[in-house]
Amino acid sequence: MPGKKSPETKIYVLDTNILLHEPHAFLSFKEHDVVIPMTVLEELDYIKDSKKDVARDARVSIRAMEDLLHDASPEAMIEGVSMQGLGAGKDAPTGALSIFTDLSMAESQQVFTSNENDNRIINVALHLQKAFAPQQVVLVTKDLNMRLKAKGAGLANVEDYRTDQLISDIKYLSRGYHQFEGNFWEQVKSVESRSEGRDTIHTLARSVLPEAYVNEFLLDDSRHFAGLVESVDDDHIELLDLGYERLMSRHAWGITPKNIGQAMALHALLDAHIDLVILTGPAGSGKTLLALAAALEMVVEKNMYDKIIVTRSTPDIAESIGFLPGTEEEKMLPWLAAITDSLEVLHKHDENAKSSMSYIMEKANIQYKSVNFMRGRSIQNAIVILDESQNLTAAQLKTIITRCGEGTKLICSGNLAQIDSNYLSPVTSGLTYLVEKFKNFSGSATLNLDGVVRSRLAQFAEEHL
Helix, strand or coil: CCCCCCCCCCEEEECHHHHHHCCCHHHCCCCCEEEEEHHHHHHHHHHHCCCCCCHHHHHHHHHHHHHHHCCCCHHHHHHCEECCCCCCCCCCCCCEEEEECCCCHHHHCCCCCCCCHHHHHHHHHHHHHHHCCCCCEEEECCCHHHHHHHHHHCCCEEECCCCCCCCCCHHHCCCCEEEECCCHHHHCCCEEEEEECCEEEEEEEHHHCCCCCCCCEEEECCCCCEEEEEEECCCEEEEEECCHHHHHCCCECCECCCCHHHHHHHHHHHCCCCCEEEEECCCCCCHHHHHHHHHHHHHHHCCCCCEEEEEECCCCHHHHHHHCCCCHHHHHCCCCHHHHHHHHHHCCCCCCHHHHHHHHHHHCCEEECCHHHHCCCCECCEEEEEECHHHCCHHHHHHHHCCECCCCEEEEEECCCCCCCCCCCCCCCHHHHHHHHCCCCCCEEEEECCCCCCCHHHHHHHHHC
8 A cells, every 4th residue: 555654645546537537637646645446447447448438548547557657566556656757847746656456345344235346446545544544535536426425434535636627616717708887988097099901909008907818808888899809918908999880790601690799709700810719608599500600601601711520529429329320420410410400590591491501511511520530630721610518528628629730710619507428517527628728828719608599488498497
């Protein structure tokens, strides 16, 4: 078992889902020691050869641990192998990693009624807590029920994996815009304005909005002013004057915004200088429809991109895609019905809507792809629409974003109230992580659409159910 250390350092016992969520998670605990129960290795071994979409994450985690432990003796693996030198910066690990063999469940039969894997992992943590008191032993798991069981069994410290949590509550998530009370210009003491072609740029003191970031929209209650933060330094903010009415008059593929949130989203979607657009908001707020309309406008009308690639998170796609008939695109159609529904809305007034849809799908070169098959690709000069991205982890989103090559625009949309994953919450979702991480990147824009425009029925359901 791990060697006893100072009471200031802790012993973290990791559950399997932590290593599937972040394969290198054992390197994230700084000076503290990390224990991997043998049961966790057994579960990783089972998952790595499965058809589940987390099989790759299991293999990555196993390889990373093997790289550290391959020269260690059996005694050293139990005692703990130092992780020093495996990272850079102030958060580099200096603790030890050890593999803990399973204990007999006899010691805890009075607590557990079965020999399930979760119970065996909790049993290890309970044993370490008793053996290493007063040193803190912490079980880290994303399984809420397992956290409850561990607490009930007498484990003092149980946590979720928080290393990739950038906010403590979803209410603090960036909305992509800031609304001023009253008239915006009444709150500005001095301004310098200049013209660049048809655009007007205002330079203001940073004190007007100390927390401003690039590509954040600014509005006021009077509906006279709408602007976009172009650049930020220590003392000044540069704003592009968009104009409220001008913003509301934007259109794409016959679609005009129904509220100011959609207008701001459409502006960001049609801006060729923005490579990543993140759309969040409730069901029926227009995320998918706006993304598709803007994509068709830029591919077909303006010839700015060569094709549209549509993909989405499908939790059980790895098991079910092989049994659906047809090509990859035909197999993906049930999962991407939201896209075809939006296409129908965009062409419902055409004389022959079905023919129009077929023509546009061919003209815009719309391709339906599974997230699993995005790995290893390099996508050039395309628009990628990633729908339902609230179900992806930060690591999975990174895999997709790093596929985007030169001239590619990525549109991520999702509703944090509709997470289907067993181990993700609105705070731990990769979509939340993405919003906060890319907040200060000049090539990205985030918009939270808060108005339900699908129907009065959908709006009432969203507000009252």
